[in-house]
Amino acid sequence: MTVLIIGLVLFLCTHSARIVAEDNRAQYIAHYGAAKWKLAYSIVSVIGLVLIVWGYAQARYDPVYLWFPPVWTRHLAALLLLPAFILLVATYLPGTRMKSALGHPMSAGVKLWALAHLISNGTLADVLLFGSFLVWSIAAFASARKRDRAHGVVRADGALGRDALAVLIGAGVWFVFARYLHAWLFGVAPFG
Secondary structure, eight states, X not given: OHHHHHHHHHHHHHTTHHXXXXXHHHHHHHHHOHHHHHHHHHHHHHHHHHHHHHHHHXXXXXXXXXXXXXXXXXXXXXXXXXXXXHHHHHHHSXXXXXXXXXXXXXXXXXXXXXXXXXXXXXXXXHHHHHHHHHHHHHHHHHHHHHHHHHHTOOXXXXXXXXXXXXXXXXXXXXXXXXXXXXXXXXXXXXXX
């Protein structure tokens, strides 16, 4: 559990620089340059992610159950992940209305991903992992939207065809991941 917590602290603190320390981040970039910031950010993020994966995997060997979710929550989680995958695709697909409306669809997708997993899992490690990401994604989304308003960011309206493409790609990736990859990677079959 300690490894999981250290990983979460490293990963989420790094990803929270714009939420809680925007001025410090800007000073670091001004002093050392954007390339060094990105390198340091990436190294700490990767270390944090590796520790999260390792710590979560270790915690699953000796789980501390807080509650036992009903089986139907797995199906609800799988359903909630469909829009999460679509939002993830909309993050990287230019010209979607989703990105225009939300501004930061990845944060919204992470919220759905974390909520879905909190609903369907009841161990302490799950609450730490998915609860931390849920709180972080709410804060990140609110902070990014506030920054956009402060800087007067206006996004192009986007095209309905691009949204349709995001839905098709997102739904396809969701299906492959839920049907095949999730069980292979994590040992849990969402539709099993």
